[in-house]
Amino acid sequence: MQEIAFIIFLPIVIFLVTFPLLWIGVTSLLSIAGGWSLLAERFRAREPGTGDVFRFASALFKKSGLFPVTYRGSLTITISESGVHFSILILFRLLSPALFIPWKEIESVTEQRHLFGNYGVICIRNCPVKILVMGDPGKRLLETHALIRAGSMPPVR
DSSP states (O other), rough: OOOHHHHHHHHHHHHHHHHHHHHHHHHHHHHHTTTTTHHHHHHOOOSSSSSSSEEEEEEEEEESOOOOOOEEEEEEEEEEEEEEEEEEEEOTTTTTOOEEEEEGGGEEEEEEEETEEEEEEETTOSSSSSEEHHHHHHHHHHHHHHHHHHHHOOOOO
Protein backbone atom coordinates (compact mmCIF):
# COMPACT_ATOMS: atom_id res chain seq x y z
CA MET A 1 0.00 0.00 0.00
CA GLN A 2 2.79 2.43 0.86
CA GLU A 3 4.52 1.51 -2.35
CA ILE A 4 1.43 2.44 -4.40
CA ALA A 5 1.09 5.77 -2.55
CA PHE A 6 4.77 6.46 -3.23
CA ILE A 7 4.36 5.69 -6.94
CA ILE A 8 1.29 7.95 -7.16
CA PHE A 9 2.69 10.93 -5.24
CA LEU A 10 6.27 10.89 -6.55
CA PRO A 11 5.38 12.45 -9.94
CA ILE A 12 3.28 15.10 -8.18
CA VAL A 13 6.16 16.02 -5.88
CA ILE A 14 8.62 16.08 -8.78
CA PHE A 15 6.28 18.38 -10.74
CA LEU A 16 5.75 20.71 -7.77
CA VAL A 17 9.51 21.08 -7.39
CA THR A 18 10.65 21.19 -11.02
CA PHE A 19 7.92 23.35 -12.59
CA PRO A 20 8.64 26.46 -10.47
CA LEU A 21 12.38 26.02 -11.09
CA LEU A 22 11.81 25.72 -14.84
CA TRP A 23 9.49 28.76 -14.80
CA ILE A 24 12.09 30.84 -12.97
CA GLY A 25 14.80 29.70 -15.37
CA VAL A 26 12.82 30.39 -18.54
CA THR A 27 11.51 33.81 -17.47
CA SER A 28 15.01 34.84 -16.34
CA LEU A 29 16.51 33.67 -19.63
CA LEU A 30 13.90 35.60 -21.64
CA SER A 31 14.57 38.76 -19.61
CA ILE A 32 18.29 38.51 -20.30
CA ALA A 33 17.99 37.45 -23.97
CA GLY A 34 15.57 40.23 -24.91
CA GLY A 35 17.39 42.93 -22.99
CA TRP A 36 14.72 43.75 -20.38
CA SER A 37 17.16 43.12 -17.52
CA LEU A 38 19.74 45.35 -19.25
CA LEU A 39 17.17 48.16 -19.57
CA ALA A 40 16.23 47.68 -15.91
CA GLU A 41 19.77 48.64 -14.88
CA ARG A 42 19.21 52.15 -16.29
CA PHE A 43 15.46 52.61 -16.46
CA ARG A 44 13.85 50.82 -13.51
CA ALA A 45 10.54 52.58 -12.80
CA ARG A 46 10.29 54.17 -9.37
CA GLU A 47 6.52 54.71 -9.51
CA PRO A 48 3.55 53.54 -11.59
CA GLY A 49 3.12 55.15 -14.98
CA THR A 50 0.53 57.84 -15.66
CA GLY A 51 -0.82 58.80 -19.07
CA ASP A 52 -2.43 56.84 -21.89
CA VAL A 53 -2.57 53.23 -20.72
CA PHE A 54 -2.59 50.24 -23.07
CA ARG A 55 -3.24 46.97 -21.25
CA PHE A 56 -2.44 43.54 -22.66
CA ALA A 57 -0.20 45.19 -25.24
CA SER A 58 2.45 43.41 -27.28
CA ALA A 59 6.06 44.31 -28.00
CA LEU A 60 9.25 42.70 -29.16
CA PHE A 61 12.53 43.34 -27.32
CA LYS A 62 15.71 42.87 -29.38
CA LYS A 63 19.11 42.98 -27.73
CA SER A 64 20.68 41.31 -30.73
CA GLY A 65 19.30 40.13 -34.04
CA LEU A 66 19.50 36.49 -32.98
CA PHE A 67 16.98 36.07 -30.20
CA PRO A 68 14.24 38.70 -30.08
CA VAL A 69 11.77 38.13 -27.26
CA THR A 70 8.09 38.74 -27.96
CA TYR A 71 5.80 39.75 -25.11
CA ARG A 72 2.43 39.13 -26.76
CA GLY A 73 -0.52 40.46 -24.80
CA SER A 74 1.41 40.49 -21.53
CA LEU A 75 2.49 44.14 -21.23
CA THR A 76 0.98 47.32 -19.88
CA ILE A 77 2.39 50.27 -21.80
CA THR A 78 1.78 53.81 -20.56
CA ILE A 79 2.69 56.75 -22.79
CA SER A 80 2.92 60.21 -21.26
CA GLU A 81 4.53 63.60 -21.85
CA SER A 82 7.48 62.51 -19.73
CA GLY A 83 8.20 59.11 -21.29
CA VAL A 84 7.15 55.52 -21.81
CA HIS A 85 6.40 53.07 -19.01
CA PHE A 86 6.49 49.29 -19.52
CA SER A 87 5.35 46.66 -17.05
CA ILE A 88 4.75 42.97 -17.50
CA LEU A 89 2.20 40.58 -16.01
CA ILE A 90 3.27 39.39 -12.58
CA LEU A 91 3.77 35.79 -13.75
CA PHE A 92 6.69 36.90 -15.94
CA ARG A 93 8.13 39.64 -13.74
CA LEU A 94 11.22 37.85 -12.39
CA LEU A 95 14.24 39.89 -13.56
CA SER A 96 11.77 42.11 -15.44
CA PRO A 97 10.80 45.00 -13.16
CA ALA A 98 8.71 47.87 -14.50
CA LEU A 99 10.61 50.25 -16.78
CA PHE A 100 10.30 53.99 -17.34
CA ILE A 101 12.18 55.39 -20.33
CA PRO A 102 12.13 59.22 -20.45
CA TRP A 103 11.77 60.88 -23.85
CA LYS A 104 15.18 62.55 -23.46
CA GLU A 105 16.76 59.05 -23.51
CA ILE A 106 14.84 57.98 -26.61
CA GLU A 107 16.94 58.67 -29.68
CA SER A 108 14.20 57.91 -32.19
CA VAL A 109 10.83 56.29 -32.73
CA THR A 110 10.40 55.03 -36.27
CA GLU A 111 7.77 53.03 -38.08
CA GLN A 112 8.55 49.57 -39.38
CA ARG A 113 6.12 47.72 -41.63
CA HIS A 114 5.69 43.97 -41.34
CA LEU A 115 3.41 41.37 -42.84
CA PHE A 116 1.01 41.45 -39.90
CA GLY A 117 1.03 45.19 -39.21
CA ASN A 118 3.20 48.13 -38.30
CA TYR A 119 5.49 48.61 -35.33
CA GLY A 120 6.70 51.69 -33.52
CA VAL A 121 10.42 51.04 -33.04
CA ILE A 122 12.09 52.70 -30.04
CA CYS A 123 15.85 53.28 -30.26
CA ILE A 124 17.40 54.29 -26.93
CA ARG A 125 20.57 56.37 -26.60
CA ASN A 126 23.69 54.31 -25.89
CA CYS A 127 21.72 51.09 -25.62
CA PRO A 128 21.77 48.00 -27.86
CA VAL A 129 18.14 47.10 -27.07
CA LYS A 130 15.43 48.05 -29.55
CA ILE A 131 11.76 47.82 -28.61
CA LEU A 132 9.19 47.17 -31.34
CA VAL A 133 5.72 48.08 -30.09
CA MET A 134 2.75 46.61 -31.95
CA GLY A 135 -0.71 47.98 -32.68
CA ASP A 136 -2.33 51.06 -31.12
CA PRO A 137 0.45 51.66 -28.56
CA GLY A 138 2.97 51.71 -31.43
CA LYS A 139 0.88 54.30 -33.29
CA ARG A 140 0.57 56.43 -30.15
CA LEU A 141 4.34 56.24 -29.61
CA LEU A 142 4.94 57.55 -33.12
CA GLU A 143 2.39 60.37 -32.68
CA THR A 144 3.64 61.44 -29.24
CA HIS A 145 7.30 61.33 -30.26
CA ALA A 146 6.54 63.47 -33.34
CA LEU A 147 4.71 66.04 -31.17
CA ILE A 148 7.58 66.20 -28.69
CA ARG A 149 10.19 66.60 -31.46
CA ALA A 150 8.08 69.36 -33.05
CA GLY A 151 7.87 71.19 -29.72
CA SER A 152 4.07 70.93 -29.61
CA MET A 153 4.23 68.84 -26.47
CA PRO A 154 7.25 69.72 -24.36
CA PRO A 155 8.62 66.72 -22.48
CA VAL A 156 8.31 66.85 -18.71
CA ARG A 157 11.70 66.83 -17.03
